[in-house]
Amino acid sequence: MSSLLRIALQKSGRLSEDSYQLFKECGIRFDYGTGKLKSISSNFPAEFLFLRDDDIPGYVEDGVADLGIVGENVAVEMGRNVKTIHKLGFSKCRLSIAILRGTEWTGVQSLEGKNIATSYPNLLGNYLAGEGVKAHIHEISGSVEIAPSIGLAEAVCDIVSSGSTLLSNGLKEVETIFRSEAILITHTELDADKQALADKLLFRIKSVQAAKNNKYIVLNAPNHALERITSLLPGMKSPTVTPLATEGWSSVHSVLNENEFWENIEAIRAAGAEGILVIPIEKMIY
Ligand code: ATP
Ligand code: MG
Structure with a gap:
């Protein structure tokens, strides 16, 4: 029987x-979009479920979804029994403690005995325990x-992006307790068919990421500088060198x-390279 890999994504956020x-x-x-709650891919055996991000770890743990993309902050906070298979490098943010300016x-x-408002009681609790600090954690789900300013707590622990929300509430960031990015999580026991599909997907994701992290470079070099320049350009196996008409x-x-x-490009120029072209790579297969 052919199976569909079920993948949970955040609906909108x-x-x-x-x-x-x-x-x-x-x-x-x-x-996706316009109120759609699920969608089957037209060219890969996968069905996508569009959910609130908080629900994704639970759905993956229960096996309702085989894979999910969620912030590491949410996955760790919820402590569900899921496996992280890959870090995705986007939706990077930090969880920080902030206090009133002044x-x-x-x-x-300084937090000993204080009240701290947060939507991340577990992450914060573990952090404080690690630091040997006893404080009162008030869990609230939003507008932390x-x-x-309303006297509920002396400090907050929340996701910080630009810091403008903190600023407009008279707060200053004093300590970062967790750094997060989007991660791909999976059910701990996929059957063989689904595992094969998950592996296929992961292979594609890695190829896309590798391409983003690398540039294709073409340049002209005087032959006397070839040895120096190629040593700065190891390439995937070794660089391609072909003679110019000149x-x-x-x-x-x-x-x-x-x-x-940037480091190598300067050394390459200094070695005598000219006409350097740097070209984005669309896919990179190892
Ligand atoms: P939902 O409606 O799905 O519950 P939400 O409001 O809980 O959404 P979002 O604000 O969309 O969540 O954030 C989702 C995730 O994105 C966060 O858990 C975090 O990992 C990451 N994130 C949060 N703020 C930022 C930011 N400013 N920049 C980048 N990533 C962020
Ligand atoms: Mg949410």
């Missing part, structure tokens, strides 16, 4: 756009930032990791 984009880049097509802060010990010059093609890009 800070994970949605990048999640949809990721599947698009993996060549997996499906319809309040003294001498480190996390107003808690200090005597004494070669064309060099290679792949360069984004992280090494």
Whole structure:
């Protein structure tokens, strides 16, 4: 029997756009939007479920969904029995403690005996326990930032993005307790058919990510500098070197990791390379 891999995605929110984009880049097509709650892909054996992000870890644990994309903050907070199979590199954010501006802060010990409002009682509780601090955690589900100004708590622990929400509520960020990004989670025991599909998907995701993290580079090099330049461009196996029509010059093609890009590009120029083209890569298969 052919099976469908069921994949839970956030319906609409800070994970949605990048999640949809990721599947698009993996060549997996499906319809979404305008109130749709599920959708079967037209070219990959998968069914997509569109949910609130908070519900995704539970659905995956129960096996209603085989895979899901969720923020690491939510997955860890909920402590469901699911497996993280891959970090996806988007929806990056941090969970931080903030206090009223003008309040003294001498480190996390300043929270001893204080009231802290948060939607992340487990993450915060574990952090405080690790620091040996005893405080009162007030769990609230939203608008956490107003808690200090209405006298509910002296501090908050919440997701911080630009910090403008903190600012407009008279708060200052004092400690980051967790850094998060979107992750792909799975049920702990997929059957063999679904595991094979999940592996196929993961292979595509890794190829898309590798492509994003690398650039294709083409340049002209004087032959006397070839050794130096190719040593700076290891490529996937080794760079391609072909002679130019101009005597004494070669064309060099290679792949360069984004992280090494700026450092190496300067050394490559200094070694005598000219006409350097840097081209995005669409897919990269190892
Ligand atoms: P839902 O309606 O699905 O319950 P939500 O309001 O709980 O959505 P969002 O605000 O869409 O959640 O955030 C979803 C996830 O995106 C968060 O759990 C976090 O991992 C990440 N996230 C939150 N804020 C930001 C931000 N400013 N920038 C990037 N990622 C963020
Ligand atoms: Mg939510």
